[in-house]
Structures are given as C-alpha cells and as structure tokens.
Amino acid sequence: xxxxxxxxxxIVIPLLLALSVLLFLYVHAVPGDPIAxxxxxxxxxxxxxxxRAERGLDRPLxxxxxxxxxxxxQGDLGISLISGQQITPVVINRIPATFQLTFVSLFFTVLIxxxxxxxxxxxxxxxxxxxxxxxxxxxxxxxxxxxxxxxILILAVQLRxxxxxxxxxxxxxxxxxLRLTLMPALALGIHLSPFLARxxxxxxxxxxxxxxxxxxxxxxxxxxxxxxxxxxxxxxxxVLVVLGLQLGTLLGGQVIVEQLFNWPGVGRLLVEGxxxxxxxxxxxxxxxxxxIYVIVNLGVxxxxxxxxPRVRL
Amino acid sequence: MNVxxxxxxxxxxxxxxxxxxxxxxxxxxxxxxxIGHKRAxxxxxLTAVVVLMAIVSVFWTPFDPMAFDTGEPFTPPDFxxxxxxxxxxxxxxxxxxxxxxxxxxxAAAAVAGALVMGTVIxxxxxxxxxxxxxxVTRVVDILLAVPGLVFAxxxxxxxxxxxxxxxxxxSVVYTWQFARIVRSVVVSVRSRSYVEAARGLDASPLSIMVxxxxxxxxxxxxxxxxxxxxxxxxxxASLGFLGLGVQPPDPSWGSLLIEGRQYLYDAPWLPLGAxxxxxxxxxxxxxxxxxxxxxxxxxxxRSTS
Numbered sequence: 001x002x003x004x005x006x007x008x009x010x011i012v013i014p015l016l017l018a019l020s021v022l023l024f025l026y027v028h029a030v031p032g033d034p035i036a037x038x039x040x041x042x043x044x045x046x047x048x049x050x051x052r053a054e055r056g057l058d059r060p061l062x063x064x065x066x067x068x069x070x071x072x073x074q075g076d077l078g079i080s081l082i083s084g085q086q087i088t089p090v091v092i093n094r095i096p097a098t099f100q101l102t103f104v105s106l107f108f109t110v111l112i113x114x115x116x117x118x119x120x121x122x123x124x125x126x127x128x129x130x131x132x133x134x135x136x137x138x139x140x141x142x143x144x145x146x147x148x149x150x151x152i153l154i155l156a157v158q159l160r161x162x163x164x165x166x167x168x169x170x171x172x173x174x175x176x177x178l179r180l181t182l183m184p185a186l187a188l189g190i191h192l193s194p195f196l197a198r199x200x201x202x203x204x205x206x207x208x209x210x211x212x213x214x215x216x217x218x219x220x221x222x223x224x225x226x227x228x229x230x231x232x233x234x235x236x237x238x239v240l241v242v243l244g245l246q247l248g249t250l251l252g253g254q255v256i257v258e259q260l261f262n263w264p265g266v267g268r269l270l271v272e273g274x275x276x277x278x279x280x281x282x283x284x285x286x287x288x289x290x291x292i293y294v295i296v297n298l299g300v301x302x303x304x305x306x307x308x309p310r311v312r313l
Numbered sequence: 314m315n316v317x318x319x320x321x322x323x324x325x326x327x328x329x330x331x332x333x334x335x336x337x338x339x340x341x342x343x344x345x346x347x348i349g350h351k352r353a354x355x356x357x358x359l360t361a362v363v364v365l366m367a368i369v370s371v372f373w374t375p376f377d378p379m380a381f382d383t384g385e386p387f388t389p390p391d392f393x394x395x396x397x398x399x400x401x402x403x404x405x406x407x408x409x410x411x412x413x414x415x416x417x418x419x420a421a422a423a424v425a426g427a428l429v430m431g432t433v434i435x436x437x438x439x440x441x442x443x444x445x446x447x448x449v450t451r452v453v454d455i456l457l458a459v460p461g462l463v464f465a466x467x468x469x470x471x472x473x474x475x476x477x478x479x480x481x482x483x484s485v486v487y488t489w490q491f492a493r494i495v496r497s498v499v500v501s502v503r504s505r506s507y508v509e510a511a512r513g514l515d516a517s518p519l520s521i522m523v524x525x526x527x528x529x530x531x532x533x534x535x536x537x538x539x540x541x542x543x544x545x546x547x548x549x550a551s552l553g554f555l556g557l558g559v560q561p562p563d564p565s566w567g568s569l570l571i572e573g574r575q576y577l578y579d580a581p582w583l584p585l586g587a588x589x590x591x592x593x594x595x596x597x598x599x600x601x602x603x604x605x606x607x608x609x610x611x612x613x614x615r616s617t618s
Contacts, residue, residue: 015454137596140599144551146588153581271466289459
C-alpha cells in the first residue's frame with residue numbers, strides 16, 4: 001500500500017510542475033502587451049514601462065518563473081496585475097465561503113444521488129427506476145445556472161422563502177449563513193447528483209449478482225441485513241470515486257453558482273480576474289484549482305486503493 | 314488498473330465522457346439507422362428545431378432584436394410579445410432567436426476548430442509514435458488536470474471578453490479531447506494488416522494516415538462531435554453568463570440569462586425562454602449523440618440497462 005501511494009505521489013509532482021511551466025509560458029507568450037491592453041488609450045510608453053517594472057515583468061522569463069514558483073511553494077501567490085496587491089490574503093479571505101459551499105453541495109449531491117441510485121438499482125424496473133432515467137437525463141442537460149435561476153424564481157421570487165443571494169460568514173450567524181447556503185448548494189447538488197445516481201444504480205445492479213450477495217441470500221440472511229451490510233456498504237465505494245472525479249465539474253459549476261448567488265468565493269475571484277484581464281491572478285488561481293483537483297483525486301485514489309485492494313494490482 | 318479506468322468502465326451514457334474504441338469495430342451511421350432509433354430521432358428533431366430557428370432568425374425575427382420600445386418595458390408575455398419585453402422594451406423572443414445564432418455559431422466553430430486540430434495532432438502522434446506521441450500524451454494528461462471551464466476562463470482572460478475569445482478558448486480546450494480519442498483509435502489500427510499492406514506498397518505516411526487510417530476514425534469522430542457540440546452550447550452559455558462572452562447590447566443565450574438575473578422581481582419571465590432554449594439544444598444534441606453512439610457500437614448502451 002505504501003509503495004503504491006509513493007508511486008502515485010511521484011507521478012503527481014512532475015505533472016503539477018509541468019502544468020505550472022505550461023501555464024506560465026502560455027500567459028507570458030500572449031501576443032501583444034497585456035499591460036498596454038489594460039491601460040488602453042491612456043497608456044503612454046513611460047507609464048507602461050513603469051508598470052512593467054513595478055510588477056517585475058521586465059525581468060528575464062526564467063527569473064520571473066523562479067520567483068513565481070518559489071513563492072507558490074511558500075504559499076505566496078504573487079501580486080495582482082491590476083492592483084499590485086498580494087493575492088494570497090485575498091484568496092484566504094474567500095476560502096471559508098468557498099469551502100462552506102463545497103461541503104453543503106456535496107452533502108446535497110449525496111443526499112439526492114445515493115438513495116435515488118440505490119433504490120433504482122435495488123428495485124430495478126420499478127417506478128422509481130423508470131423515473132430516474134429520464135430525470136437524470138434532464139438533470140444532465142440542465143446548465144447549473146439554469147437550475148439556480150429556476151430555484152431563485154420558485155423559492156425566492158414566488159414563495160419568498162429565501163433571499164435571492166448573498167453571504168453571511170458562518171461564525172457571524174450560523175443559521176442565517178446556512179439559510180443563504182441552501183439555494184446555491186441545492187443548485188450544485190441537483191447538477192451533480194444525476195451522474196452519481198447512475199453510478200450507484202449500476203454498481204447496485206452488479207452487486208446483486210455477485211457471489212457473496214447471492215450466497216448471503218441463500219444462507220437465509222434477512223433482506224434488511226443484506227441491504228445495509230452487503231449492498232449499501234459496497235455501493236459507497238463508487239460514491240467516493242465519483243465525488244473525486246466530479247470535483248472538476250463542481251469547481252467549474254461553483255464558479256457559475258457563486259456568480260449567480262453573489263457568493264464571495266474563490267470562483268468569483270477568478271471571474272473578476274478574468275473580466276479585468278488580471279492574468280497574474282488568473283494564472284495563480286488556475287494553478288491552485290488544478291492543484292486542489294489533482295490532490296483530491298490522488299486522495300480519493302489512495303482511499304479507493306485502501307478500501308478495495310484489487311485496485312493496487 | 315487505476316481509478317480513472319475503473320470509473321470509465323462504469324460511466325453512464327451521459328456526462329462528459331469521451332468514447333473509446335469498440336472491441337468489435339464500428340458500424341456505419343445511416344439515415345435509416347437514425348430514424349429507427351427512437352432517442353436518436355427525438356434528438357435529431359430537437360436539434361433540427363433549434364438550428365431551424367437560428368436560420369430563420371437570420372432573415373426574419375418578429376421585431377428587430379436590437380430595437381428599443383417595441384412595446385412597454387417589462388411587458389409580460391402576451392400575443393404581440395410571446396416572451397415579453399425587457400427593461401428597454403426590446404422583444405425577448407426576437408432576442409432569443411438572434412441569440413441562437415451566436416450560441417450555435419460559437420459552439421460549431423469551436424468544435425470544428427478542435428476537430429481539425431485534434432484530428433491532425435492525434436493522427437500524427439498515434440501514427441509516428443515515439444517522443445512525439447509521448448509528448449502529446451503527457452500534455453493531454455496535464456491539461457486534463459484543469460477543469461475545462463476554468464481552463465477556458467483563463468484563455469478568455471488573456472484574450473479579453475468577446476465571442477471570438479470564447480470560440481478560441483473552447484476550441485483549445487476541446488482539441489485535446491479530440492487528439493486523445495483519435496490517437497487511441499490510430500494506435501489500435503496502426504498494426505492491422507491493411508495498414509501494413511499499404512506500408513509494404515511503399516505508400517507515403519501521409520497517404521496511409523489519410524486514406525487507410527482516417528476512415529476508421531470517422532464514425533467515432535461523428536459521435537464525439539455531437540458530444541462536443543453539447544458541451545459547446547453549455548460552455549458558451551456559461552461563459553456568456555459570467556459576462557465573458559458576447560458583450561451587450563448583442564444578444565446571446567448566456568447574456569439574456571444575466572439580464573434576467575438583474576430584474577427577477579420586475580420580470581421573472583425574462584430568463585425563462587433563453588434557459589429553456591439551452592436545455593432543448595443540449596438535450597437534443599445529447600440524445601442524438603447518445604443514439605449515434607449506440608448505432609456505431611450496438612453494445613455500448615447494454616451493459617447495465
């Protein structure tokens with residue numbers, strides 16, 4: 001197991017380093033001068049040169065790269081192109097909001113996807129199974145901003161149960177904070193759960209034909225015991241794997257949902273950076289997102305290998 | 314076998330999955346096969362409706378989509394304005410119709426670009442192999458570590474928000490998906506006897522790639538194109554919704570949805586039309602792609618359903 005883990009980790013490190021080089025080269029090989037583009041018609045050559053020097057963009061590329069990557073290793077994301085301020089404190093400021101949304105979204109995803117998929121698989125061909133398939137198809141064809149807009153129209157505009165958006169820190173008022181998390185997280189949960197439900201359904205169907213389940217049934221074990229101890233427990237494994245793989249969709253969806261619900265998270269910071277063409281900020285944030293994505297997937301893979309020793313072969 | 318393979322082998326028929334090479338070879342896609350396949354037919358009809366609407370809008374829309382005061386601002390849906398009017402009294406239906414042009418054009422152009430670049434990269438890397446192949450495989454691995462939408466967002470950040478930037482960004486993101494699939498097909502047919510025979514006849518590598526290998530890639534590419542079109546429509550609307558696509562006052566489905574977000578209490582009907590169109594378009598293309606996948610590889614959908 002330890003050897004397997006070390007092997008996987010050794011693959012991830014060069015991958016992230018290579019990604020950082022690609023990102024850096026791509027950002028610094030933009031045709032035209034982004035600073036001139038940023039200043040627009042007001043940018044005199046002196047002003048452009050001054051800004052370049054202030055942001056350290058007039059140094060040789062390898063020096064800039066080294067500066068960036070060694071800073072990242074110490075948790076320093078560099079400075080913003082627009083404001084010239086440190087990026088790290090801004091990101092740290094936004095992390096609680098993003099984490100809160102992520103966890104509640106995952107909770108809803110599992111809350112919807114796991115029972116739906118499990119019941120559809122267990123009672124194959126029943127009404128719940130027949131509803132699941134078209135519902136999942138519809139869910140997968142619905143953009144997350146559309147699910148969110150519909151939720152706002154129903155829960156906020158029509159029923160007036162919830163505000164249309166906003167954020168209150170959890171520490172300030174836990175109840176209000178969770179109330180505001182409800183809609184964006186539900187939107188993401190509805191967006192992510194169809195995929196999970198289908199995976200769980202497929203696994204449950206396969207499990208019921210497995211030797212150990214058939215044997216348990218023949219031994220005369222109570223059907224409840226079989227359901228909980230044999231089926232549900234084993235159906236949890238794909239849930240973990242799917243959630244890891246779905247993280248990319250979640251991160252992408254979160255960018256949109258944060259925008260829709262005025263949620264001050266990291267995703268919105270990325271969008272703000274993109275709209276302002278603050279490519280120094282975008283470059284660092286993308287690397288952070290990719291690193292989180294890769295590390296979580298590595299974690300899920302190792303967890304999966306630990307739970308299911310066949311994977312290690 | 315790692316997690317990705319495990320999951321790929323269990324993946325459902327939808328979602329961002331890319332097709333693998335069927336073990337028993339592929340079947341031809343014919344019109345009769347599409348008509349005979351219920352889901353493919355429904356998908357084709359939905360897609361045709363959306364495309365038709367875009368074509369009609371080039372020549373005719375109920376009102377000029379850019380004209381102010383075609384009716385009172387915030388008129389609820391009625392006979393003259395079936396989808397109501399916005400804050401400037403512009404007709405929403407006309408704007409949705411005109412917006413469909415942008416959405417479909419961006420998606421189609423992005424996929425076409427990715428198709429050409431991805432096929433060339435995949436063919437050459439898969440056929441020539443060696444260091445080039447290794448480099449392409451590694452780049453694909455690295456780029457897959459960045460969620461697609463985030464990657465596209467980064468490219469738009471560099472180019473500045475516009476429809477062209479979105480097209481280029483999506484094209485770049487999808488290219489590697491195409492390259493990966495084409496490469497896998499090429500590697501699997503590279504050593505088949507008919508390719509060996511062509512090599513024995515002293516055919517040039519270019520001729521072998523185009524005449525002997527490319528035809529076996531085509532059916533899988535057709536399926537991949539439909540899948541990518543569904544992503545394209547979704548991603549264009551998403552980037553438009555983030556304010557990174559078409560800039561106001563030009564309409565697109567994504568930008569209509571932002572405008573809808575601003576006036577939810579005054580005019581809750583504003584986002585309904587554009588959102589429904591996105592769902593219809595994506596659902597149609599997804600159904601068509603799903604059907605085509607089963608036509609190409611009849612065993613694809615049967616494993617669990």
